[in-house]
Amino acid sequence: MDSAALRQLEDERGAHNYHPLPVVVASAEGAWVTDVEGRRYLDFLSAYSALNFGHRHPRLVAAAIDQLGKVTLTSRAVHSDQLGPFCEELADLVGMDRVLPMNTGAEGVETAIKVSRAWGYRVKGVPPGEAVVLVARHNFHGRTTTIISFSDDPVARDDFGPFTPGFRAVSYGDIESLRAALADPNVVAFLVEPIQGEAGVIVPPPGYLSEAAAACRAADVLFVADEVQSGLGRTGATLTCDWEGVTPDVLVLGKALGGGIVPVSAVVSRDDVLGVLEPGQHGSTFGGNPLALAVGREVVAMLATGEYQQRSRELGTHMLARLHNEAPESVEQVRGRGLWAGVQVKAEFAPVRPRCLRALEAGLIVKETHDTTLRLAPPLMIDEADLDAGIDIVLDVLG
Ligand SMILES: Cc1ncc(COP(=O)(O)O)c(C=O)c1O
Numbered sequence: 001m002d003s004a005a006l007r008q009l010e011d012e013r014g015a016h017n018y019h020p021l022p023v024v025v026a027s028a029e030g031a032w033v034t035d036v037e038g039r040r041y042l043d044f045l046s047a048y049s050a051l052n053f054g055h056r057h058p059r060l061v062a063a064a065i066d067q068l069g070k071v072t073l074t075s076r077a078v079h080s081d082q083l084g085p086f087c088e089e090l091a092d093l094v095g096m097d098r099v100l101p102m103n104t105g106a107e108g109v110e111t112a113i114k115v116s117r118a119w120g121y122r123v124k125g126v127p128p129g130e131a132v133v134l135v136a137r138h139n140f141h142g143r144t145t146t147i148i149s150f151s152d153d154p155v156a157r158d159d160f161g162p163f164t165p166g167f168r169a170v171s172y173g174d175i176e177s178l179r180a181a182l183a184d185p186n187v188v189a190f191l192v193e194p195i196q197g198e199a200g201v202i203v204p205p206p207g208y209l210s211e212a213a214a215a216c217r218a219a220d221v222l223f224v225a226d227e228v229q230s231g232l233g234r235t236g237a238t239l240t241c242d243w244e245g246v247t248p249d250v251l252v253l254g255k256a257l258g259g260g261i262v263p264v265s266a267v268v269s270r271d272d273v274l275g276v277l278e279p280g281q282h283g284s285t286f287g288g289n290p291l292a293l294a295v296g297r298e299v300v301a302m303l304a305t306g307e308y309q310q311r312s313r314e315l316g317t318h319m320l321a322r323l324h325n326e327a328p329e330s331v332e333q334v335r336g337r338g339l340w341a342g343v344q345v346k347a348e349f350a351p352v353r354p355r356c357l358r359a360l361e362a363g364l365i366v367k368e369t370h371d372t373t374l375r376l377a378p379p380l381m382i383d384e385a386d387l388d389a390g391i392d393i394v395l396d397v398l399g
Contacts, residue, residue, distance in 0.1 A: 106142025
């Protein structure tokens with residue numbers, strides 16, 4: 001089947017819950033994908049940062065193949081030889097105690113919410129049923145019914161209620177808004193993206209993360225960092241929290257943890273927090289399966305050298321400098337850190353989707369987030385010539 005026929009089939013028989021770019025990918029390697037007709041495109045989206053190491057990184061593929069020849073799924077009814085080492089290696093990478101593996105990012109966030117509530121009742125002493133989790137306005141944490149309950153995006157919410165209670169929103173990047181909300185003794189956690197990805201790569205003011213973490217500590221509230229998109233090298237450090245020397249009380253990871261091969265997410269935390277869970281209170285049939293963990297362990301080993309974080313820092317500085325210095329008239333603001341940028345156009349130049357279509361014609365996959373922002377997230381292993389070629393196309397279509 002050619003691309004047109006495959007797109008038509010998908011349109012006729014699949015649910016219309018996405019609005020994909022009109023390209024049908026058949027294979028991929030590194031920073032490049034190839035469509036059904038054999039045309040190559042540079043990938044500046046990296047599956048929303050799940051492909052931080054590029055497509056089919058040889059080390060990750062080798063880890064998966066090796067594990068496929070041993071055991072792929074056990075469920076947690078028995079132990080596997082991958083679970084203990086995965087937990088130890090991941091916890092050590094981020095300087096924390098304990099790990100609970102799940103599959104998708106949204107499941108990781110759900111897990112963090114459950115753990116925070118249980119900690120609130122069992123450790124902090126919040127009255128039964130009264131726990132409040134603070135979230136930030138314009139957050140994106142996934143698509144489950146509980147998570148969309150505290151979204152303020154009508155597209156994510158409308159017609160999916162009734163919603164889960166127990167959440168309250170504060171202004172993102174505004175420490176006073178957080179401090180005021182922390183006055184409520186029933187608050188158990190502040191769930192926040194250290195950089196808001198889907199909102200448009202919104203970087204909070206310098207010092208916000210460390211002040212927010214300190215304010216939470218003073219109020220006996222858990223600082224829960226959702227680094228599903230911002231973590232694992234994307235911003236030039238292992239975690240975006242590292243930029244401000246913050247160790248969260250609860251950390252949620254996903255996307256790149258599965259090396260672009262398998263869905264792997266994890267909640268990483270301290271003994272006194274994750275330790276509140278008892279057998280039977282949480283789980284997942286596929287969570288912590290040996291295939292996922294073998295790939296995740298290789299991801300952790302690759303990040304442990306610091307090489308990818310450094311690459312992201314260096315190439316990211318170059319990318320952001322070019323976007324700033326060569327921004328055409330249409331650009332309102334360039335935001336970002338490491339190899340992650342949000343290029344926001346002025347209102348009169350929105351929507352940006354037609355520009356994504358022009359980029360695609362020129363051989364670049366880049367996607368909008370909301371109507372005004374192009375999100376750039378090239379794989380961290382991209383070489384400088386490819387990076388520059390992609391930036392040239394971005395600047396051209398914005399011109
Ligand atoms: C910050 C953040 N949290 C959670 C999620 C949800 O991850 P998943 O799509 O794997 O459920 C995303 C996805 O984009 C995200 O950006």
